[in-house]
Amino acid sequence: MEQKPIIRVMLVDDHPVVREGLRAMIESQPDMQVVGECENGKDAIASFHTLRPEIILLDLKLPDMDGIQVIEVIRESVPDARIIVLTTYVGDVQARRALRAGAKGYLLKASLRRDLRDSIRAVHAGGIKVQSEVATDLARHEAAEHLTQRELEVLALIASGLSNKLVADRLGIREDTVKAHVTSILNKLKANDRTHAVTIALQRGFLEL
Template sequence: MSTAPARVLCVDDHPVVRAGLRALVGTDPQLQVVGEAEDEPSARAAVAALDPDIVVMDVRLGSTDGIRLTAELTRANPRLGVVVLSSYAGDEEVYRATEAGARGYVLKEFAAAEIITALNEVRRGNRYVSRDIAERLARSGPRVWLTPIEQTVLGEVSRGRENEDIAAACGLSLADVEGCTTRLIEKFGCENRTDLATRAMARGFLDREADGPRVDRSAPLPRGGLAQWQLKRAQDYMAQRIEDDVPLADVAALVKLSSFHFARAFKQAVGVPPYSWLTALRMNRAIELMRDHPNMGLTEVALRVGYQSQSAFGSAFRRHHGCTPGRWRREMGD
């Protein structure tokens, strides 16, 4: 007697991703897409109305944390299988998803190759984690647990602050900060503070937009009124969200400026407005994708660089490079 296919709900705020998932899942007779949702309210409604067996959950739904929504859904229905789809490979993100009740964790860059395997493993009652993550977790050893104070000090160390400055900012004694830093280095198996920040970020303990190489917040303002740390943080934030919509207000708030002041100061410092800078970054990334992945469809290239439609991507590409993406690919292939 044949077994009914597992009912799959696709939850992602990008319509192109949902369409791609539907097409992929449709190739397996053991799986059936019964619906889609684009945000938290529609996901809740779809789960209630469609009673899926498995939910493919984007880790970030606009301003919503997909892992938090996963925890809510699995608490209400422990039999529900959730496969988290994410761009983040950090250890802590995987641990958070698992603790929230997710049974699968697949990196977006490997989704085309792994999503069917992941869904079928979850359908059988098993778990699945992208292979490169599983291998790294095995190499990393036991999970690192941090106290709230250690997490705070770790963030300050990653920003390049010295112990005296951390103590003053956090209301701690210098001895407490020194002891905390020593414990952090031991927990992560590091040799020094620089290595600590690198390893902590790789394992998902630091927000990429908030942390990174050391910056000097006391440095004089460059031309245009943006401090070096403000300019770097804004550019890093936009670069790390190249696939997403990046509201100007969010970038400005990150560096403690109004949208108007930030846009004017950014243009004075860099020579172009923020969105022109981001567009150039996206167009260069598109070139890299087409060059390195000759079989990647233009719709997927568009999605990878933040465009919801191939036509919008094509127009931007033509304005920037002087030809269509298809023509560039044909000429480069000759």
């Protein structure tokens, strides 16, 4: 029988236990090999250029930089780099950002035992693999309006418990302007009130706990 080529994989996650589990799942396969492990974004970028793995498994939540920044930096120099995001975030916002940055896969950590190995093979073969739950969220919110950067700033301050006046003071804008932003946020998120808007924003990934 013809032997399949070995898929060389690099792991990027700041939790050693997670990396250990990923390594065990991958190296149980005859056609896969872990060639490197990194615990932060800067090391991941440097190691990618040294090791040139065919697949990168990347956590979005890294201690030194946003995982999406890592995708952008790597793909700026190597546009065909194949990166699969591994995350605990179900919401559509982070998934859309990651895919726009160039990720070729987006998987939830809770179901890696079911989907990881087939996803690595699919992405290695040139495909795109997005978990079904995430794909459903992406489709559901495809036509939704996106929040502006200023609206995200207002929403984050509201989530921290600040009143409109304190938000205005913090951002150096008028309270009436904050009220207008809040109205826009409620409309875009189809929220009933400020608390509901924060809940929706957390669920969709506009905000992180």
